[in-house]
Amino acid sequence: MRIRIRNKKSFISAMILMFLLMIAVFRGNALFKGNTSSSQAVGQVSYSVTSKDKIKGKALDLSASGNVFLEENSHFRKYLIKLGESKDGYKGFKENNGSIFLDLKNPAEVSLNSGSFKESDKNLMLTDVDGKQTLVVEEAFKDNNFVFLDELNNSLIILTSKEAEPLKYTVVLDPGHGGVDPGASAYDKSFDEKEVTLKIQKLVRPELIFNGCRVFMSRETDKTIRIEDVVAFAEEKKADVFVSVHINFYDKSNVYSGIQTHYSKFSVKSSESKKLAEIVEKNAVKSDGWKNRGTTFASTEKSDLYVVHHTTMPGVLVECGFASNPADVNRLNDNNTLHNLSENISGGILEYLNSK
Ligand SMILES: [Zn+2]
Known part of the structure; x- marks a missing residue:
């Protein structure tokens, strides 16, 4: 992050911004350890536990x-x-x-x-x-x-x-947008796309790990990330599967609704990505009355789709409902629905991996 200081007022604003950012990072709720993702010690407790003896309690x-x-x-x-x-x-x-x-x-x-x-x-x-x-x-x-x-x-x-090597596959999860890029806003302003995509992927992650996947997330907090860096991240982690989550928006109508999964015809793994897209789409709509909009063969260089065009592993971009549609917005504001959706998306990813 680069902050240019032009005058005292903007310096103070910058300091306040920094302070707010630090709080945001501190409150970052993905407290984890082990060797998935970029292991952070966010919020760790400063217990002085030094005993070599097994704890008795x-x-x-x-x-x-x-x-x-x-x-x-x-x-x-x-x-x-x-x-x-x-x-x-x-x-x-x-x-x-x-x-x-x-x-x-x-x-x-x-x-x-x-x-x-x-x-x-x-x-x-x-x-x-x-x-x-x-x-x-x-x-x-x-x-x-x-x-x-x-x-x-x-x-x-x-x-x-329960075993020495429980993690068989590597999955990179990309919560669409973040930081200065909020993505689409709900028609009633009840959420920004970047918040919901992060909620969904944070719930997909433990499901995948539980079922034997090493999971890396392109972001775990509300931070700005360039799409080129998302692609580089997935490549660096040598992901077996890449899954980006977004929320759709169509400003000319509130009629469009439902979940749609995109894959890329430019991807070197286009046919595997198609298979992954079909399995993820089928699973994603299982609960809560989501409309199945099927899969699409993304062939334009539309910015969100950059990540599926340029990654070299099977990859999909799931548009989880329309922020322009009231029924979809109700679903996306409901925690149970987000839980079900995340479980279903991870179920799709696992079904694909286990079919290989
Ligand atoms: Zn998006």
Whole structure:
């Protein structure tokens, strides 16, 4: 970022802008570690956990109203912790000596949901760290453990690896627009495209990791990114699949609606991209009454499509509804719909990868 200082007033404005940006970065909700994406220590807790001994703690209670849920497959154990109403229920995590330490506002309120756990889980416990009760999640393997904050559900998603090499494929996710480029605005100004694309991709990511994909995101915060850099990023990460998410807009009519998936005829992987597009489109419209607008064979150099024209792996650009259409805008403002959509898009990506 370059800021030119012309006078005192703009210097002060620049400082305020910097300060706001720093807050935005600090509040960045993708707290993760491991070797996916550009590992950042955003919001990590400054616990002085230095013991080489395994942590000893108290097992969590099992209850019908418990807020911890478990799902597992051969790659990962996935814990979902619902944080309740409080927006500041989680401050961050620290990893040390095979354990994840979570800084929760109310750790005593964490209990296992008896519908999800049949017995106490030895990998979860409450312990005392620096005089503060802390939730500890034990790792089975030292790599590929993740903590994500799902802001839409106000819940934590914790993935602990069950095998040494759980990640088979590499996927690059591109949330369209960002920073100074808001993309389309909803007809009623309820959102900017850049916000919704980021929400969707942040939800696609843990689904893909859980199912064995190494995931990199072209951006994780509201930052400006050049489309040339998105392409370079996907190439550098040697992605098996590239998926960009956008929201459509047609200013002459509010009649157009639905999801459409573009692939490129210029791409060197055009026929694979077509297959990927068909599978992603079919899956994306599964829930919430989305209209299926099919796939298109993008042949123009329209700017958003640059990323599918120039990447060299199978790649698609999913237009997730129209910001100009009231019914689509209602869907995109609904957190459950965004969850379903993200699950369905990741389901499509996985169906494609597993068919190879
Ligand atoms: Zn767009």
